[in-house]
Amino acid sequence: MHTRTSQFAAAVAASALSQLALSQTPSALSQTPASPNLARNLAAQCANCHGTNGKSVTEVASLAGQNAPVIVQKMKDYREGKLPATVMTQLARGYSDEQVALMADYFSRQSK
Amino acid sequence: MNTINRRDFAKSVGALSLISAAGVSGCASIGAVSSAKAKPKVVVVGGGYGGATAAKYIAMWSEGKIDVTLIERDAQFVSCPLSNLVLGGSKSIGDISVAYGGLAKYGVKHLNGEATGFNATKKTIFLADGTTLAYDRLILSPGIDFMLESLPGLASPEARSKVLAAWKAGPETVALRNQLVAMKDGGVFAIHIPKAPFRCPPGPYERACQIAWYFQREKPKSKVLILDANEDVQSKKGLFTKAWNGQFKGLIEYRNNQEIQDVDANTNTLKMTFGDDLKADVLNVLPPMRAGNIAAMNGLNNANKRWCHVDWLTYESTAVPGVHILGDSLQVAPAMPKSGHMANQHGKICAAAVIELLTGGVVNPTPMATNTCYSFIDDKNVVHVASVHHYDAKQKTMLSVTGAGGLSPEQNALEGVYANSWAKSIWADMLA
Known part of the structure; x- marks a missing residue:
């Protein structure tokens, strides 16, 4: 019931809103993510501290508009303990290289 | 709902709100409604x-x-x-x-x-x-x-305005602060913690620290009594107990396995399941949730x-x-x-x-989530617990990522700055 209702509602909504096209960030990666909005969804986890879409409203670093390779390297350094931090060394170890690359790509495309 | 023929439905497509409001039987009449913009x-x-x-x-x-x-x-x-x-x-x-x-x-x-x-x-x-x-x-x-049926003495709003929970921030937070300010030096503040699970696992222990910090400066003869229905501290145990045995030594007493039968709001008394009744000058009860x-x-x-x-x-x-x-x-x-x-x-x-x-x-079949939770020991020094969670398709639940997350090594002022930033940032992420 649950799944069928969901699919049903989705089908109806799709017909009713044929013009609706949500913005999707094209991934620079060759590998297609399972969900077209995966990079956006992953990056949204960072917003609690780094601001919506990576635009910080505090002294915590903005991620919006940063170079993707820089973000990737920082995450790698946090993960390996080369870059000291209070929380990021612990959080960085929760993500795969592919996930970090998706998030970094997403943030690099956001306006500063 | 699942018996409806999808093609019939498509004829009357649009006006999702009307479809919803009218229910299934209303489909036939909806076709006449112009609804391209719905x-x-x-x-x-x-x-x-x-x-x-x-x-x-x-x-x-x-x-x-x-x-x-x-x-x-x-x-x-x-x-x-x-x-x-x-x-x-x-x-x-x-x-x-x-x-x-x-x-x-x-x-x-x-x-x-x-x-x-x-x-x-x-x-x-x-x-x-x-x-x-x-x-x-x-x-x-x-x-x-709150599951107030388990504490009949807190059934009335009057009782709950005297023995406060202050576990939803707002007027009760201010009222509890006022009770603390009005309390005589040498008084006892007691907080009762229900069995887990409850909202904000480290919250009661942070509260004990904050009130001890207040007493230390303003009412040094006073005492904070933590009465925990659980067997042990539910979050950041080592970090909290270090503060209780350190800077708040003599100000905070922690007691585990403190189950209560009821509360007498008139006399600020906890009716303990085992042992004597316990009275406090300011009594703060977090009912089961x-x-x-x-x-x-x-x-x-x-x-x-x-x-x-x-x-x-x-x-x-x-x-x-x-x-x-x-x-x-x-x-x-x-x-x-x-x-x-x-x-x-x-x-x-x-x-x-x-x-x-x-x-x-x-x-998205692979959602991820983080948690970062700061607790203030005093007005500047803070401890955190962090974790990363991923969806496990086999178990159909979120599991914490092995090897990620952790605690502060010890309380520190840098995380005090970050905790305030966290608040400013997450409030903006929700509301700005």
Whole structure:
């Protein structure tokens, strides 16, 4: 019931809103993510501290508009303990290289 | 609903809200209604960490193509995280309050009112003032309510205004602060902690620190008594006990396995299950908690009749289709705390899923979530616990990522700065 209702509602909504096209960030990666909005969804986890879409409203670093390779390297350094931090060394170890690359790509495309 | 022929339905397509309001039998007449501009409707109940985030992100990510209404009974958001600092005296209630006005720029309609119930078949939600709203997807983020049936002495509002919980930030936070200020030096503040699970596992222990910090400066002969129904400290144990045995030595006493039978509000007395009654000058009782009323009273509390089971990909209730639940009302996944940060993450995963469900897209099969939870020891020094959670397709739940997350090595002032930044940032992520 649950799944069928969901699919049903989705089908109806799709017909009713044929013009609706949500913005999707094209991934620079060759590998297609399972969900077209995966990079956006992953990056949204960072917003609690780094601001919506990576635009910080505090002294915590903005991620919006940063170079993707820089973000990737920082995450790698946090993960390996080369870059000291209070929380990021612990959080960085929760993500795969592919996930970090998706998030970094997403943030690099956001306006500063 | 599942018996309807999809092709028949397509003839009358559009006007999702009308379809919802009219129900299945109304389909035939809907075809006549011009509805090319009808947007799917999402109604969110509860403007806290979960609900406000979901409302903002659905409106923002759908670029206004989904109609979002946020129903919230309070005029402004008051944060539970950091509210213990109001008790300690280093922050005011104004410091932890945020207006809802910032959501308007995303197109979120903010309705100041109390949602009382909903009809999941007709897809309508009712407000206390008699308003009825139609929805295509309903998102409930109602937080917690108390299981007062287990404490008859707190049944009346009068009793609860004397023996406060102050576990929903707002007027009760201020009232408890006033009780502490009015207390004589040499008095005893006692906090009773219910058996887990409860909202904000480290919260009671942070509260004890904040009040001890206040006593230390203003009322040094006074004492904080922590009466925990649990066998042990539920979060950040080593970090809290270090402070209790260190800077707050002699000010804080911790007692485990302290179950209570009832509370006598007239005399500020706890009726203990074992041992003598216990009286305090200021008594703070956190009653056992369950999912918020609108969830618990409408059959969504299918986990031990207390919390709500959801599909972790969409946050849709496993009890009632079309209704999504966020935050502290959930039957948590393993190692997932009932925290504001977590509710904000629920809100975003749910927002993404609801947009996909309403627009025929693909629901993300691999959601991730983080938790970062700061606790203030005094006005400047802070400790944290952090974790990362991923969806496990086999177990159909969120599991914490092995090797990630952790605690502060010790309390420190740098994290005090970050904790204040965290608050400013997450409030903006929800409401600005």
